[in-house]
Amino acid sequence: MVKGCLFFDIDGTLVDSTKTGEIQEEVLEAIREAQRRGYACLICSGRSLAGLSQYRDIGMDGYVFSDGAGILIEGQDMILDPIPKEQILKLIEQAKEYHAELFMSSLHTSFASQEQYQMMKEWEAILSKDGKEADLGLHSLEELNDDPILESDICFKSPAEEQIWLAVKDPSLEYINTTASYGRNGGTSGELTHIGVTKGTGALLAAEMLGCDRANTYAFGDSMNDASMLKECAYGIAMGNSAEELKKIADYITTDINDRGITNALEYYGII
Numbered sequence: 001m002v003k004g005c006l007f008f009d010i011d012g013t014l015v016d017s018t019k020t021g022e023i024q025e026e027v028l029e030a031i032r033e034a035q036r037r038g039y040a041c042l043i044c045s046g047r048s049l050a051g052l053s054q055y056r057d058i059g060m061d062g063y064v065f066s067d068g069a070g071i072l073i074e075g076q077d078m079i080l081d082p083i084p085k086e087q088i089l090k091l092i093e094q095a096k097e098y099h100a101e102l103f104m105s106s107l108h109t110s111f112a113s114q115e116q117y118q119m120m121k122e123w124e125a126i127l128s129k130d131g132k133e134a135d136l137g138l139h140s141l142e143e144l145n146d147d148p149i150l151e152s153d154i155c156f157k158s159p160a161e162e163q164i165w166l167a168v169k170d171p172s173l174e175y176i177n178t179t180a181s182y183g184r185n186g187g188t189s190g191e192l193t194h195i196g197v198t199k200g201t202g203a204l205l206a207a208e209m210l211g212c213d214r215a216n217t218y219a220f221g222d223s224m225n226d227a228s229m230l231k232e233c234a235y236g237i238a239m240g241n242s243a244e245e246l247k248k249i250a251d252y253i254t255t256d257i258n259d260r261g262i263t264n265a266l267e268y269y270g271i272i
Contacts, residue, residue, distance in 0.1 A: 004040070004217065004271070005039070005042060006034060006266075007217070008031075009221040009222060011223075013221055013226075014027060014262070027263065030272055031262075035061070037271065037272065041060055041061055042203075042206055045063075045199075046191055048065060048066050048106070048110055048151070049107055050108045050109065067225060068193065069194065070107065073206060073210065080107065081197050082149055085148075088152075091170075095113065101113045101155040103152065103154075104141070104153075105149065105150055107148070152191070153190070153192075156187050158188070159188050173192050173194070174193045174196065174197055175191070176191045178191055200228030215234050217233040217235070218234070218269065219235070219237065220239070220262060220265065221237075223243055224245060227245075230246065230249055230250055236251045236252075237250060239254060239256065239261045241258075
């Protein structure tokens with residue numbers, strides 16, 4: 001039985017991805033101390049499992065990935081809740097009609113339309129360093145196969161096009177608008193999962209799998225796709241560098257990611 005579960009977003013929370021893909025040693029030591037004191041520490045990210053490859057050897061107790069559509073905890077069966085294939089095909093057709101870009105993630109691979117493909121190839125190059133090549137399993141959308149899709153990003157060139165699409169969006173899809181966190185040069189962006197699947201539901205299911213009561217769950221995030229886990233967990237912590245909308249729903253606002261944000265929050269709650 002663990003004392004509590006701590007769920008950490010990656011980009012903007014554990015990692016300042018504008019500067020590096022690495023977690024600061026001070027943050028890693030704070031996490032290790034929490035673990036020594038009986039807390040389970042898990043990553044809870046919108047990234048696919050392939051996108052978490054560089055964080056699989058840092059000693060975390062589990063991973064909630066693809067916005068809650070996948071859960072991996074050592075010694076337990078992996079949980080996957082993909083978007084039904086028929087909805088994926090319908091989404092691709094709608095994206096063409098409404099001039100939207102898609103980035104779809106399965107367990108080990110991802111499929112992107114043209115602009116997203118180029119952007120993710122650049123991101124893959126940023127993550128590759130010190131002779132170690134990052135591999136996001138990236139393919140063009142035309143190469144889409146039968147791999148179950150767990151999560152999809154969608155980007156529109158204007159808010160008007162997003163609103164038109166929302167009017168016809170399939171109700172079996174969960175949608176989070178992430179424009180406030182990821183500026184799109186006048187456009188809008190969002191993330192899609194199977195209905196009822198969010199980072200928040202994934203975090204609570206992972207906590208249950210670890211025998212942890214909801215009353216002892218803590219979520220750390222910075223962007224609007226973290227809102228569900230800040231709401232669902234007993235304690236929602238927003239980084240000082242968070243989107244203003246996220247700060248409004250947080251139980252506690254810690255300092256900036258580069259100003260001991262994680263460590264200060266863990267100390268505030270008496271976890272370390």
